[in-house]
Amino acid sequence: RPSPTASQDDHSSTGSHHSNSHASMGTPGGDLSGTDDASVSSGKSGRSGRSLRSGRNSLSGSGNPKALLHSNSILGLDKMIDDRKQEGDLKSNMVHIEVPFGKPIEEVYDGVHDGPVLGSGISGLVRLITHRSTGVKYAVKCLDLGLVETEEGLQQLREEIYIMCQLDHPNIVRLEEVYESFSEIYLVQELCLGGELFDRLDEQPDYHYTEAECARLVKQMLCAVRYIHSKGIVHRDLKLENFLFESREPGARLKMIDFGLSKHFSVGDVQCEIVGTPYTVAPE
Numbered sequence: 001r002p003s004p005t006a007s008q009d010d011h012s013s014t015g016s017h018h019s020n021s022h023a024s025m026g027t028p029g030g031d032l033s034g035t036d037d038a039s040v041s042s043g044k045s046g047r048s049g050r051s052l053r054s055g056r057n058s059l060s061g062s063g064n065p066k067a068l069l070h071s072n073s074i075l076g077l078d079k080m081i082d083d084r085k086q087e088g089d090l091k092s093n094m095v096h097i098e099v100p101f102g103k104p105i106e107e108v109y110d111g112v113h114d115g116p117v118l119g120s121g122i123s124g125l126v127r128l129i130t131h132r133s134t135g136v137k138y139a140v141k142c143l144d145l146g147l148v149e150t151e152e153g154l155q156q157l158r159e160e161i162y163i164m165c166q167l168d169h170p171n172i173v174r175l176e177e178v179y180e181s182f183s184e185i186y187l188v189q190e191l192c193l194g195g196e197l198f199d200r201l202d203e204q205p206d207y208h209y210t211e212a213e214c215a216r217l218v219k220q221m222l223c224a225v226r227y228i229h230s231k232g233i234v235h236r237d238l239k240l241e242n243f244l245f246e247s248r249e250p251g252a253r254l255k256m257i258d259f260g261l262s263k264h265f266s267v268g269d270v271q272c273e274i275v276g277t278p279y280t281v282a283p284e
Contacts, residue, residue, distance in 0.1 A: 105140070105179040105186050108132060112140060112186070123147075123260065124184075128191065138176060139192075143185040156260070157185070163233055163262050171224040173244070173257045194245025194252045201240065217254055224256040234271065236261040239280040 106112050115127040124142040148154050164175040179186040228235060245252040261275050
């Protein structure tokens with residue numbers, strides 16, 4: 001697994017800001033937005049092997065949505081959302097995205113470039129950040145647009161963000177905000193400090209959970225899978241490393257993370273791409 005590295009290059013002082021309509025900044029200690037039970041998607045490769053994607057590119061993977069200013073979006077997320085609204089592809093709780101000349105993320109959060117590193121991977125660093133106004137802590141995943149070498153890779157990044165904007169479930173990491181500069185995309189997500197299911201399993205006596213605890217965890221995993229399938233989304237990289245505990249407390253909730261390989265599907269679609277992680281990918 002890649003080890004944490006130093007902060008990446010500075011980004012432009014002018015950025016675009018997109019906010020999730022169903023998310024709110026909340027207050028410290030809140031149900032899903034507090035410092036102890038919030039989630040992080042680090043995009044790191046698991047012990048079972050690196051996530052694979054067909055093609056050249058391998059990039060994986062608040063507050064008030066009305067309070068947006070205007071700018072040009074490199075990813076064209078605003079146009080994509082508008083197009084899908086016209087196609088009737090969006091439900092009432094979908095994200096509302098505008099194109100802004102908004103505040104740079106550094107003016108909203110502390111620690112964007114020098115906060116504690118929570119994880120790192122092929123898609124970039126994940127850091128702990130703090131909202132300047134509320135004091136609420138989050139995780140920010142920085143995606144370097146310079147690593148996206150093809151239009152196919154750019155489209156996959158659009159799809160990942162668009163998918164996360166649609167998700168609102170207690171067992172799925174919540175995307176709070178998206179900030180876009182000329183060279184990076186910043187995904188602000190709820191913060192989970194409980195660790196990966198893989199690591200927590202490794203800590204158990206004899207390396208296994210009790211039957212009762214297994215039932216509790218598997219039920220939560222299946223609830224998350226059923227939810228995304230109901231929205232026409234397939235994850236395509238389910239593994240122990242892609243489920244995090246929201247905290248270290250007994251009975252802490254599990255959260256599905258890392259939608260870098262996810263895509264929309266329709267009933268009857270045949271998935272032909274070879275994606276996933278060796279030893280955990282579905283054999284078919």
